[in-house]
Amino acid sequence: MIDERLLDDADALARGDARGALLALAGAGARVRTSLRAAEEAGLGALRPDGRPRAVLVAGHGSAATAGDVLEALCGGVCQIAVLRPGPGEDAGPEWTLPGWVGPSDLLIAVATDGEVPGLVRLVERAYARGCSLVVITPTASHLGQAALQVRALPLPYIPAVEPDERRPLYEDADLPREDPGDFWGVLTPLLGLAVRIGLLPGGPQTLHDVADxxxxxxxxxxxxxxxxxxxxxxxxxxxxxxxxxxxxxxxxxxxxxxxxxxxxxxxxxxxxxxxxxxxxxxxxxxxxxxxxxxxxxxxxxxxxxxxxxxxxxxxxxxxxxxxxxxxxxxxxxxxxxxxxxxxxxxxxxxxxxxxxxxxxxxxxxxxxxxxxxxxxxxxxxxxxxxxxxxxxxxxxxxxxxxxxx
Incomplete structure (x- = not known):
């Protein structure tokens, strides 16, 4: 049984929270507003979709895949939504497989908080070859962000809570990375903004500002x-x-x-x-x-x-x-x-x-x-x-x- 007194010592909690998780959660509302503003500046507000896609595929891992699950739960009754999770690739990195039925009537959304994921770059290239509509949510200067420009995808920037070089090491073992808990809202916000824009979710931009509140x-x-x-x-x-x-x-x-x-x-x-x-x-x-x-x-x-x-x-x-x-x-x-x-x-x-x-x-x-x-x-x-x-x-x-x- 947890002693409540352990949780009532705010100073001790701050000392023990070396990863800054509580601070990241406290700033989730601000993260949503910042992500919304960046998405609007990137062209989301000017998007004029020609009807809803036949299917929406969300490719990512970690917080990105969880955000895709949320989109599927909220919008699955309006449009077919599938979350693509990675398997092992030939170069020991993650690899995503594009379903055989995907074509020009479908939308692929590639999401990565890092953007240095060769498997996702290859995925968007294959989707472009099949004529899919493409949206990429990732840091603008990353390899995936640059690939988005080459395949004529709509690039929606991912805004980290802090600059990457300022982040504290989350694990001594780089094979077991832990994500900032605020990353979830950093990737979910542009996903929801896009869903509102293409008619998968009711409401308008004010809905997401209310979420931040x-x-x-x-x-x-x-x-x-x-x-x-x-x-x-x-x-x-x-x-x-x-x-x-x-x-x-x-x-x-x-x-x-x-x-x-x-x-x-x-x-x-x-x-x-x-x-x-x-x-x-x-x-x-x-x-x-x-x-x-x-x-x-x-x-x-x-x-x-x-x-x-x-x-x-x-x-x-x-x-x-x-x-x-x-x-x-x-x-x-x-x-x-x-x-x-x-x-x-x-x-x-x-x-x-x-x-x-x-x-x-x-x-x-x-x-x-x-x-x-x-x-x-x-x-x-x-x-x-x-x-x-x-x-x-x-x-x-x-x-x-x-x-x-x-």
Whole structure:
């Protein structure tokens, strides 16, 4: 169990955060605004698309691939979206494969925070030969940025938080690089701006400025100087201190946030988490509830069992991430600890969804497994995503810092 006092010492947190992860998360809103301004100056605002593409392919790795997953979750119902992940190449570097069906009706978006990736350069050259429309998100002066000009791609600059030569070494072993957590917003912002421009997402440029505002608000709520009892990210970190998180999601917004949280827990907290969308997650992970990780696996009638071991052992903790725009809007995400009265349920939530969520609650309750719901009530799904991602990003970093201090 994590001691809350470890998270309430802001000075110690700052000393332990050698990678500057908390500072990067605090600046996520500014990162979004800077990326938006750079994309507009690069020509995004002047883009006049001739209809939507048949399919959109996003090629990248790390934060770029995660950003592609978010785009797929949010826009997959409007247009076919595929995320291309690399495999081993002949020169020991990553290599991307272009599907055989890709042609002139499709759009390829190559994303790289570095830009010195020969595999992506070869990919855009092959896509150009097939007549694809091309967009490249990368540092302008990189090899990939220069290749974008040669293949007549729309170059959208990636803006790093700091100059590359100013970055602290993230790992002594260069084969295990860690990314700045703010890189996610650095690549997702131009992706979302492009999606709005070509009609995959509703709204306009103001939508993404509102996203930046939501990130600023979350940074204030989750700041290191806020005590754990008044800081939702620290509170969640304490709850997950000795838990195996089951990140269940309802809807595309929750699914995208769960995928991001899984990646952040692994990278910044060294913790594993299992994700899944309802209702499939209940069937796929039901066996965990009756195994050694479920609280009900210990006989509650055994008076002589060691309850100290019960408290210290690894236990399941279900975290349900949801977007419920019908709920009254409050400041940021909020918890739903029980089923609201029927007259308070939003019209946008179907009866099937309510039954599925009720089943998830019963499953957790029957096996004495903690279940917490993180809900965003924002009307816009991108703003809701920003709230959920900001809270869980801070949680992952706090969890990692507390584990190191422990």
């Amino acid at each position: 939501r990130l600023d608000e979350a940074a204030v709520r989750c700041r290191p100087s806020a005590a754990a009892y008044d800081n939702p990210a620290k509170t969640l970190a304490v709850q997950l201190g000795t838990a195996l998180p089951l990140l269940w999601s309802d809807g595309p917004c929750g699914t995208a946030a769960a995928a991001r949280f899984t990646a952040m827990l692994a990278d910044h907290a060294g913790r594993a988490a299992l994700g899944g969308a309802l209702p499939e997650a209940m069937a796929a992970q039901r066996g965990l509830f009756t195994g050694t990780l479920g609280a009900a696996s210990a006989d509650p009638d055994d008076f002589f069992r060691d309850r100290v071991d019960d408290d210290g052992g690894l236990r399941l903790h279900v975290l349900l991430l949801r977007h419920r725009p019908g709920l009254p809007e409050e400041d940021g995400t909020h918890d739903v600890t029980g089923e609201p009265p029927a007259d308070h349920l939003p019209d946008s939530e179907s009866a099937g969804t309510r039954r599925t969520v009720a089943r998830a609650r019963r499953l957790a309750a029957d096996h004495q497994v903690a279940l917490r719901e993180l809900v965003s009530a924002r009307t816009d799904q991108v703003e809701a995503l920003a709230e959920l991602v900001a809270l869980t990003d801070f949680t992952a970093v706090y969890l990692g810092l507390a584990a190191e201090r422990t």
